[in-house]
Amino acid sequence: MVALGPPSRTLRALLRELRYWSAATDRPYRDTAAYRYLVEAFRAHRVTSEKLCRAQHELHFQAATYLCLLRSTRNHVALHQEFHGKGERSVQEAAGVVGLTLPQQPGGKGWES
Amino acid sequence: MWRSCFRLGASGGSFPRRPCLLPDARLGPGDQAGPAPGLALLLRAYAPPAERKKFYQNVSITQGEGGYEINLDHRKLKTPNAKLFTVPSEALAVAVATEWDSQQDTIKFYTMHLTTLCNTSLDNPTQRNKDQLIQAAMKFLDTDTICYRVEEPETLVELQRNEWDPVIDWAEKRYDVKIGSSTNIMGPDIPAKTKETFISLLASYNMWALQGIEFVVTQLKSMVLSLGLIDRHLTVEKAVLLSRLEEEYQIQKWGNVEWAHDYELQELRARTAAGTLFVHLCSESSTVKHKLLQE
Numbered sequence: 535m536v537a538l539g540p541p542s543r544t545l546r547a548l549l550r551e552l553r554y555w556s557a558a559t560d561r562p563y564r565d566t567a568a569y570r571y572l573v574e575a576f577r578a579h580r581v582t583s584e585k586l587c588r589a590q591h592e593l594h595f596q597a598a599t600y601l602c603l604l605r606s607t608r609n610h611v612a613l614h615q616e617f618h619g620k621g622e623r624s625v626q627e628a629a630g631v632v633g634l635t636l637p638q639q640p641g642g643k644g645w646e647s
Numbered sequence: 648m649w650r651s652c653f654r655l656g657a658s659g660g661s662f663p664r665r666p667c668l669l670p671d672a673r674l675g676p677g678d679q680a681g682p683a684p685g686l687a688l689l690l691r692a693y694a695p696p697a698e699r700k701k702f703y704q705n706v707s708i709t710q711g712e713g714g715y716e717i718n719l720d721h722r723k724l725k726t727p728n729a730k731l732f733t734v735p736s737e738a739l740a741v742a743v744a745t746e747w748d749s750q751q752d753t754i755k756f757y758t759m760h761l762t763t764l765c766n767t768s769l770d771n772p773t774q775r776n777k778d779q780l781i782q783a784a785m786k787f788l789d790t791d792t793i794c795y796r797v798e799e800p801e802t803l804v805e806l807q808r809n810e811w812d813p814v815i816d817w818a819e820k821r822y823d824v825k826i827g828s829s830t831n832i833m834g835p836d837i838p839a840k841t842k843e844t845f846i847s848l849l850a851s852y853n854m855w856a857l858q859g860i861e862f863v864v865t866q867l868k869s870m871v872l873s874l875g876l877i878d879r880h881l882t883v884e885k886a887v888l889l890s891r892l893e894e895e896y897q898i899q900k901w902g903n904v905e906w907a908h909d910y911e912l913q914e915l916r917a918r919t920a921a922g923t924l925f926v927h928l929c930s931e932s933s934t935v936k937h938k939l940l941q942e
Contacts, residue, residue, distance in 0.1 A: 537882075538882065552745075555745070555748075555749040556748070556749070558749055558750075558751040559748065559749075559751070566745065566748065567707075567708060567741050567744055567745070568741050568742070568744070568745040571737070571738065571741045575738075591879070592879065592927075592931070595879045595882075595927075596738075596924060596927055596928070598882060598883075599882075599883055599920050599923050599924045599927070600742065600920070600924055602882070602883040602884060602916055602920040603760070603761075603883075603916075603917055603920035603921050603924060606913045606914075606916035606917040606920060607758050607760075607913075607917045609909075609913040610758065610910065610913040610914050610917055611755065611758055613905070613906065613909055613910045613913060614910070616906075617905070617906035617910065618906070618910075
C-alpha cells in the first residue's frame with residue numbers, strides 16, 4: 535500500500551544525501567561505511583526471481599526511512615542555522631536596529647579606569 | 648525524550664539553553680505522571696550540554712562480544728552513564744557512526760536521534776520495565792489523534808474523514824479490532840478487547856524496539872499511525888502529514904511560516920524516521936539464503 539517508487543531512485547537519493555553529509559568532512563563519500571553498507575545491501579537483495587519479495591520491500595522501506603531521516607535532519611539543521619542560530623545581538627547592533635548609535639565619550643566613562 | 652552526550656569524565660552538563668532540547672511542549676493526552684523526586688534529580692544530571700566542539704577525526708565500527716561498538720579516533724564511545732555503547736545490529740551501528748561522522752566543528756546532540764535512542768535503551772534512565780513502557784504507549788490510544796474529530800469547519804471535517812478514515816479501516820481490518828472515531832470531547836470509546844489485542848501485540852517486541860515504539864507514539868501523538876508505520880503501511884512523510892493534518896489545513900488557508908512550521912515539520916520527520924528505523928532495525932533478524940543455480 536506504500537507508494538515508494540522504484541528502489542533505484544531511493545538509492546540514488548540516499549547516495550546524494552551521503553554526499554552532502556560528507557562534504558562536511560574531507561573524506562570522499564565513497565569511503566564511508568554507510569556508502570559501502572548501502573551499496574552492498576541493495577546489490578545483495580536485488581537478485582531474486584520473486585516479483586513480490588517481502589524482504590526487498592522491507593529493505594526498500596528501511597532505505598526510504600533512512601533517506602527521510604538524513605534529509606529532514608539536514609533541512610532541520612539548515613533552518614536552525616538560518617533562523618535560530620544567530621544568538622543575541624550586540625549592544626551596537628541592537629541600537630542600530632532603530633537607527634541609533636552608541637554615545638562616544640573620548641575621556642572614557644567615569645567608572646572606567 | 649532525554650538528550651544524551653558523550654562525556655569524557657566531565658561533570659554533568661549545564662541545563663540546555665534552547666527550547667528544542669526540552670521535552671516536546673505539544674499537548675499530549677492528559678498528564679503523564681512525572682518521575683518520583685529521587686528520579687527527578689537523576690534525570691536532571693542526565694541532561695547534556697547544548698553543544699560541544701568536535702574532538703575526533705575518525706569514526707569506525709568494531710565488533711565486540713555484546714555487539715557492535717563505535718570508536719571515535721581510538722576511544723570507545725560510551726553512554727552518558729558510562730556504559731560501553733553496543734548495538735545488536737550492524738545497520739544501526741553504521742547509521743550511528745554516520746551521525747557522529749557528519750558533525751562539523753560542533754557536535755549538535757539535538758540532531759543525533761539514533762544515538763539518543765540507543766543511549767536511552769542502554770541506560771534506561773527512567774528505569775521503566777516492559778509493562779510500564781507498554782502502558783505509556785497505550786495511554787495515547789484513548790485520545791488518539793486520528794480518532795479525535797472536530798465538528799466544524801466543514802472542509803476540515805471532510806478532510807479528516809477522507810484522510811484518517813482509511814487508516815482506521817486498515818488498522819481495524821489488519822488487527823481485527825474495533826476503534827472508531829468520535830467528535831466527543833472525551834475521545835473515542837475504545838473497547839477493552841482492542842486494548843488487550845494491542846497490548847499483546849506490543850509485548851511481542853523486545854525492550855529496545857519498545858523504546859522506539861514509545862518514542863514514535865509520543866512524537867506522532869497517535870497509536871494507530873505508529874502501528875501503520877511499524878507495519879510499513881505508511882511512509883514517514885505520510886504519517887507525519889496525517890499527524891499534522893489540522894496544521895497543514897491551517898497552513899494552506901493562512902500561509903506557511905518557514906521558521907516555525909517548516910522547522911517543526913523537519914524536526915518531527917527526523918524524529919519519527921529515527922524512531923521507525925530504530926524499531927525496524929532492533930526487531931528484525933536477517934538470514935541470507937543462497938539460491939542454487941540449477942542447470
